[in-house]
Amino acid sequence: MKGNQTKYYKVIATVGGTLSYKLREAFADLDLHYSVKVIKSPEGRKVEFAVIVQKRALDKTMEIIKEICLDPIISILPVTEFKDQEEVREIRKVTLSEGASVSSLAELYDGVFLDKGSRVVGNAMLHEEVKVGKNTFVGTGVIIRTKTTIGDDCHIGTGAIIGDNVEIGNNVNIEENVTIRSNVTIGSNVSIGTAANLESNVTIKNKIRIAPLARIFNVGRKRAELESPTDRKVISTVIDEGTYIGSGAIVGGTVGKNVMVGSNAIVHTANIESKVTIGSGAVVPFGGEVKEGLTVIGSPAKPIQEYKQEKKLLAYLKEKYQQELE
Numbered sequence: 053m054k055g056n057q058t059k060y061y062k063v064i065a066t067v068g069g070t071l072s073y074k075l076r077e078a079f080a081d082l083d084l085h086y087s088v089k090v091i092k093s094p095e096g097r098k099v100e101f102a103v104i105v106q107k108r109a110l111d112k113t114m115e116i117i118k119e120i121c122l123d124p125i126i127s128i129l130p131v132t133e134f135k136d137q138e139e140v141r142e143i144r145k146v147t148l149s150e151g152a153s154v155s156s157l158a159e160l161y162d163g164v165f166l167d168k169g170s171r172v173v174g175n176a177m178l179h180e181e182v183k184v185g186k187n188t189f190v191g192t193g194v195i196i197r198t199k200t201t202i203g204d205d206c207h208i209g210t211g212a213i214i215g216d217n218v219e220i221g222n223n224v225n226i227e228e229n230v231t232i233r234s235n236v237t238i239g240s241n242v243s244i245g246t247a248a249n250l251e252s253n254v255t256i257k258n259k260i261r262i263a264p265l266a267r268i269f270n271v272g273r274k275r276a277e278l279e280s281p282t283d284r285k286v287i288s289t290v291i292d293e294g295t296y297i298g299s300g301a302i303v304g305g306t307v308g309k310n311v312m313v314g315s316n317a318i319v320h321t322a323n324i325e326s327k328v329t330i331g332s333g334a335v336v337p338f339g340g341e342v343k344e345g346l347t348v349i350g351s352p353a354k355p356i357q358e359y360k361q362e363k364k365l366l367a368y369l370k371e372k373y374q375q376e377l378e
Contacts, residue, residue, distance in 0.1 A: 060131040061110050065101045066091065067121040068156050072099040073146045075120045079103060080145050084113070090159060098156075104131055155192075167204070174210075185222065203240065215252070227264070245299070255290045263299040263315070270304060298332065308344070331356075 067075060079086045079101070086103035105113045110128070117124050145163070148154065152166040155173045163181035166172065170184050174192020178184070182196050185204035190196070193211040200214055203222035208214070211229040218232055221240035226232070230244050233252040238244075242256060245264035250256070253270050262268065270289040291297070291307045298315035305322045313319060314332035322340040330336065331349035342348055347356045 059107055060104055061107060062129045062131050063101075063103050063105060063110070063113055063117070064127040064129070065103075065117045065121070066098055066125040067101065067117075068098040072101075072121070073148055073154065073160060075101060075117065077145050077147070078116050078120060082116075157192075191228075197234075209246075221258070239293075251289075253288060255288070257291060257293045259294050260291055260296070262297045263301070265300045266297045267302045268297070268304070269302065292326070 076088065084103050084105060086101055089100045091098045091100055103113065114126070117126060146160050147165045149166060149168045151169045153171050154160060155176070157175040158172045159177045161178060161180045164178045165183045167184060167186040169187040172178065172190045176190050176192060176194040178196045179198045181199045183201045184190065185202055185206065187204060188202055188206040190208045191210040191212070194208050196214045197216045199216060200218040202220045203224065205222055206220060206224045208226050209228040209230065212226050214232045215234035215236070217234055218236045220238045221242070223241050224238060225243045227244060227246040229247045232250045235252050236250055236254050238256045239258035241259045243261045245262060245266065247265050248262050249267045251269045254268050268289060268291065289304050291303070292309040294310040295307055297303055297313045298317065300316040301313045303313055303319040305319055305324065307319070307324045308326035308328065310326055311324055311328045313330045314334065316333050317330045318335045319330065320336060320338045322336040322338070322342070324330070324336070324342050325344040327345045328342045329347040330342070330353060331347070334349050334353040335351035336342060336348070336353045340353070342353070348354060349356050350359060
């Protein structure tokens with residue numbers, strides 16, 4: 053080869069396990085121009101790194117690969133044309149803090165950060181710029197999308213899907229097959245049961261329990277019939293501290309502190325004040341309001357005292373007109 057044909061070499065290294073992320077970090081520190089391809093094999097997930105280096109850096113690159121990785125498979129090819137070695141590009145490291153671990157089947161994109169003691173198991177997938185706090189567990193099959201932040205001491209169960217730009221506090225337990233869509237904020241000390249569904253633009257504050265199969269939605273409009281642009285305003289769903297949402301309940305609107313929503317109840321874009329109890333199967337209609345401290349039941353939901361009065365009235369009328377009824 054003549055001229056500058058032998059100035060650059062392409063090094064292809066196939067490696068496996070968590071150490072592949074350490075190799076990516078080392079390449080980024082050296083500002084090397086590299087690409088990554090995931091290869092699935094019977095032995096598990098492997099990563100193929102392709103990096104182009106100048107001839108004088110070839111030995112050093114080989115030394116780094118062998119020092120970091122166990123039994124890498126390495127190929128070296130001469131590069132005849134390469135013009136963008138000095139290309140300016142953003143480098144986003146995958147950072148694994150001390151004690152963090154990642155399964156060889158998992159997939160971590162650029163910019164992922166795992167704090168001390170966190171674990172990613174099975175074939176979980178963490179997209180770009182996901183941040184995971186200390187001692188947090190991410191289960192197999194979990195997908196966490198771009199720019200989501202998860203706090204310390206959390207548990208993300210098997211098959212959970214968490215959307216973009218989600219913020220999750222500390223000590224949050226998310227069970228299996230939960231779906232959390234984009235732009236959701238979840239406080240600390242929260243529990244979300246199996247197969248629950250949180251739609252976009254929802255705020256869940258601290259010390260809240262959401263039971264299995266519950267749905268927190270955010271689709272209510274200011275008016276049922278759209279007459280002007282302001283009518284199109286979506287009503288935000290906010291659930292305040294200390295509230296319990298029962299199994300299979302569907303809730304949207306504003307829910308105050310220390311509210312209990314019974315199983316299979318429906319709160320359809322309503323305003324629920326603090327310390328309210330909504331009975332199982334009750335329906336609070338669109339735009340409804342329940343004042344502080346009340347217990348409501350039925351469909352449409354009414355204070356339990358009203359139902360007791362109606363029951364007494366029906367019993368009285370039945371007794372009074374028994375003969376006519378017969």
